[in-house]
Amino acid sequence: MMSAFEYAPAPQSASVVDIAPSYGLFIDGEFRESADGKVFKTVSPSTEEVLSEVAQAGSEDVQAAVKAARRAFEKWSALPGAERAKYLFRIARIIQERSRELAVLETLDNGKPIRETRDADLPLVAAHFFYYAGWADKLGHAGYGPDPKPLGVAAQVIPWNFPLLMLAWKIAPALATGNTVVLKPAETTPLSALFFADICRQAGLPRGVVNIITGDGPVGAELVAHEDVNKVAFTGSTAVGKEIARTVAGTRKKLTLELGGKGANIVFDDAPIDQTVEGVVNGIFFNQGQVCCAGSRLLVQESVADELLESLKRRLGTLRVGDPLDKNTDIGAINSAEQLARITALAEAGEAEGADRWSPACELPSSGYWFAPTLFTGVSQAHRIAREEIFGPVLSVLTFRTPDEAVAKANNTPYGLSAGIWTEKGSRILKMASKLRAGVVWSNTFNKFDPTSPFGGYKESGFGREGGRHGLEAYLDV
Amino acid sequence: MSSAPTATAPGAPPGGSPLADVTASETSLRRYLHGLPGVDAVGLEARAAMLGTRSIKNASKAHAIDLAISMIDLTTLEGADTPGKVRSLCAKGANPDPSDRTTPKVAAICVYPDMVTTAKEALAGSGIHVASVATAFPAGRAALDVKLADTRDAVAAGADEIDMVIDRGAFLAGRYGKVFEEILAVKEACGTAHLKVIFENGELSTYDNIRRASWLAMLAGADFIKTSTGKVAVNATLPNTLLMLEAVRDFRAATGTQVGVKPAGGIRTSKDAIKYLVTVNETAGEDWLHPDWFRFGASSLLNDLLMQRQKLSTGRYSGPDYVTVD
Numbered sequence: 001m002m003s004a005f006e007y008a009p010a011p012q013s014a015s016v017v018d019i020a021p022s023y024g025l026f027i028d029g030e031f032r033e034s035a036d037g038k039v040f041k042t043v044s045p046s047t048e049e050v051l052s053e054v055a056q057a058g059s060e061d062v063q064a065a066v067k068a069a070r071r072a073f074e075k076w077s078a079l080p081g082a083e084r085a086k087y088l089f090r091i092a093r094i095i096q097e098r099s100r101e102l103a104v105l106e107t108l109d110n111g112k113p114i115r116e117t118r119d120a121d122l123p124l125v126a127a128h129f130f131y132y133a134g135w136a137d138k139l140g141h142a143g144y145g146p147d148p149k150p151l152g153v154a155a156q157v158i159p160w161n162f163p164l165l166m167l168a169w170k171i172a173p174a175l176a177t178g179n180t181v182v183l184k185p186a187e188t189t190p191l192s193a194l195f196f197a198d199i200c201r202q203a204g205l206p207r208g209v210v211n212i213i214t215g216d217g218p219v220g221a222e223l224v225a226h227e228d229v230n231k232v233a234f235t236g237s238t239a240v241g242k243e244i245a246r247t248v249a250g251t252r253k254k255l256t257l258e259l260g261g262k263g264a265n266i267v268f269d270d271a272p273i274d275q276t277v278e279g280v281v282n283g284i285f286f287n288q289g290q291v292c293c294a295g296s297r298l299l300v301q302e303s304v305a306d307e308l309l310e311s312l313k314r315r316l317g318t319l320r321v322g323d324p325l326d327k328n329t330d331i332g333a334i335n336s337a338e339q340l341a342r343i344t345a346l347a348e349a350g351e352a353e354g355a356d357r358w359s360p361a362c363e364l365p366s367s368g369y370w371f372a373p374t375l376f377t378g379v380s381q382a383h384r385i386a387r388e389e390i391f392g393p394v395l396s397v398l399t400f401r402t403p404d405e406a407v408a409k410a411n412n413t414p415y416g417l418s419a420g421i422w423t424e425k426g427s428r429i430l431k432m433a434s435k436l437r438a439g440v441v442w443s444n445t446f447n448k449f450d451p452t453s454p455f456g457g458y459k460e461s462g463f464g465r466e467g468g469r470h471g472l473e474a475y476l477d478v
Numbered sequence: 479m480s481s482a483p484t485a486t487a488p489g490a491p492p493g494g495s496p497l498a499d500v501t502a503s504e505t506s507l508r509r510y511l512h513g514l515p516g517v518d519a520v521g522l523e524a525r526a527a528m529l530g531t532r533s534i535k536n537a538s539k540a541h542a543i544d545l546a547i548s549m550i551d552l553t554t555l556e557g558a559d560t561p562g563k564v565r566s567l568c569a570k571g572a573n574p575d576p577s578d579r580t581t582p583k584v585a586a587i588c589v590y591p592d593m594v595t596t597a598k599e600a601l602a603g604s605g606i607h608v609a610s611v612a613t614a615f616p617a618g619r620a621a622l623d624v625k626l627a628d629t630r631d632a633v634a635a636g637a638d639e640i641d642m643v644i645d646r647g648a649f650l651a652g653r654y655g656k657v658f659e660e661i662l663a664v665k666e667a668c669g670t671a672h673l674k675v676i677f678e679n680g681e682l683s684t685y686d687n688i689r690r691a692s693w694l695a696m697l698a699g700a701d702f703i704k705t706s707t708g709k710v711a712v713n714a715t716l717p718n719t720l721l722m723l724e725a726v727r728d729f730r731a732a733t734g735t736q737v738g739v740k741p742a743g744g745i746r747t748s749k750d751a752i753k754y755l756v757t758v759n760e761t762a763g764e765d766w767l768h769p770d771w772f773r774f775g776a777s778s779l780l781n782d783l784l785m786q787r788q789k790l791s792t793g794r795y796s797g798p799d800y801v802t803v804d
Contacts, residue, residue, distance in 0.1 A: 007532065
């Protein structure tokens with residue numbers, strides 16, 4: 001009898017997805033090369049293999065895409081809500097039908113484990129389209145007046161951490177409310193958006209309602225600055241968000257920003273320890289910690305700190321790091337070399353400033369971009385790793401003694417996107433939640449998403465809400 | 479269990495349990511059990527669901543199937559049991575697949591006390607243990623004297639393992655001391671036989687209760703904690719087994735004493751059994767991946783494991799007529 005129970009590799013076949021050697025821009029219902037013929041490569045973060053070549057949009061392409069969206073807006077916005085809903089429902093169903101293919105694609109392009117794309121990303125993507133499809137013919141009952149009007153052309157720029165999910169968060173409410181869209185996915189993860197373009201065609205969506213342009217930051221900047229855009233929606237880093245805010249300031253464009261975070265996960269001494277450990281793991285190691293609302297600061301009550309840390313370390317020892325296409329992988333690759341360098345630098349800063357660094361014994365693959373799950377103890381509010389968003393699998397552990405101290409420390413950040421509370425005491429949950437300056441406060445859970453639930457930030461985490469009834473407001477003239 | 483009769487891990491504190499004062503009085507016992515960390519049902523079930531998605535294939539699957547077979551307490555607990563039925567079950571336990579002699583034998587045959595002699599004779603020399611449900615199984619609604627007599631009877635007939643039920647009525651009424659004393663008394667009556675303590679999780683109803691029952695039984699000296707009798711609507715589930723595995727893991731960390739876990743009732747397929755093994759592996763750890771520390775209380779599971787085993791070796795499903803019915 002074998003003494004250990006080793007799991008054999010259980011790779012999801014990549015053959016369910018057919019990636020073309022090159023992709024164009026999706027403008028006015030058609031794929032086309034960029035005007036100046038420029039392309040860039042997109043690679044698999046876990047192997048560094050080139051997956052495909054994608055068109056690099058330029059000024060002319062931005063003009064063409066906005067023009068197509070403007071043309072389409074007239075007819076699209078004039079459709080009865082129930083008609084728009086039909087298209088959205090159709091898109092949602094096609095996403096479900098093609099979910100395995102899209103999950104594999106996302107894993108290849110992003111590096112996140114198939115377990116997450118299959119079990120978290122894709123079901124949520126479909127759910128968002130279903131949810132907003134349901135709103136399309138009921139906008140008069142959403143609380144924004146009897147007949148709220150769409151804004152026009154929405155310029156949407158999304159990040160690389162949840163490429164398809166962020167696309168769904170942006171496109172579904174925009175279309176449901178009658179807007180048309182020009183969306184720019186992140187440079188490192190353009191593929192799922194291009195597959196989505198194909199889904200729009202499959203669903204028979206009228207030309208120009210959704211346009212996808214691919215490229216780097218300057219293209220995004222040009223898009224949001226375009227004078228014929230009525231609405232700008234951005235999810236990404238706070239630095240870029242500030243630039244966009246400056247660009248948009250003084251124009252009539254409506255703006256929503258969903259930016260960085262440094263979420264506090266607060267554990268009281270009466271917390272359900274085993275589930276708290278799971279929640280802390282999910283809070284910071286979900287998607288390799290590349291989550292804006294990650295619970296990257298663990299605030300644990302001093303009296304249970306040792307016990308919790310011991311459990312947490314034991315649990316980290318069972319995390320399986322490696323090939324993201326393996327169905328048993330918990331932690332996949334970091335999205336890019338650039339991001340890996342950023343995480344590495346911040347972790348080194350943590351050590352240099354005197355915090356204690358710990359990682360479980362785990363072997364990292366030799367090619368690709370990898371970072372072992374990492375825990376810092378002995379962290380104080382003054383350390384960089386307690387203040388700056390790392391956007392990687394790095395948890396900073398701080399302690400507190402009283403609820404007031406926990407609130408003070410949790411709120412002592414330029415950000416305010418998420419927070420978590422772990423306690424068996426219901427009254428404490430309510431009291432804490434009302435004092436925490438964060439857009440989402442999870443209690444006895446973390447990183448739970450649902451299309452019906454609004455999401456957004458305080459302070460430097462941005463403004464505006466996505467999801468739920470609140471998410472409609474960002475795309476309506478109210 | 480045969481190879482590790484003293485359930486003590488290295489590093490155990492010398493000279494008695496470090497939690498001795500916990501059981502000093504009903505009050506201290508209650509305070510301790512109610513001071514255990516709570517269980518968040520949503521989180522527990524989510525974790526169990528996640529463990530259930532592990533993909534076990536090829537070599538891992540072959541290993542898991544053989545391990546699962548070797549962990550089975552092959553069980554018949556019917557009013558209609560006859561010596562003939564018990565003898566054929568014993569024959570099956572010793573030689574589960576007549577077409578493949580490399581198939582491991584099961585851990586134990588589990589019967590009512592009056593069948594222990596029959597089973598013991600049938601299993602002579604096989605190395606398979608005889609487990610017996612005693613203590614007025616399954617309801618446990620009898621005087622302590624009766625329960626102890628039931629236990630002594632089974633042990634005298636040769637039972638190697640006793641599966642006792644706790645007094646759920648006393649537990650739910652908060653009379654932890656009574657439950658504790660009963661387990662102590664039965665443990666005493668077991669002599670050298672190993673004691674498995676059955677909670678009937680479906681009747682305990684909350685996860686907090688299951689965690690408290692786990693600690694209570696371990697404090698009283700249980701060698702194994704067992705989910706259920708198999709006689710009620712809710713028996714073993716992945717979440718309640720996960721919870722009990724957390725309890726034995728924490729108990730060993732606190733006292734140095736290792737206790738086994740036995741889910742029973744309702745585990746019928748290889749796929750389910752493998753999910754339990756994954757849960758053992760990732761919760762308590764590989765120290766528990768052995769028939770000494772983990773058992774399946776099951777009757778129909780074995781045939782599914784055998785069919786899966788045949789499929790792995792031949793590449794085909796041969797169907798239920800290629801395994802024996804009992």
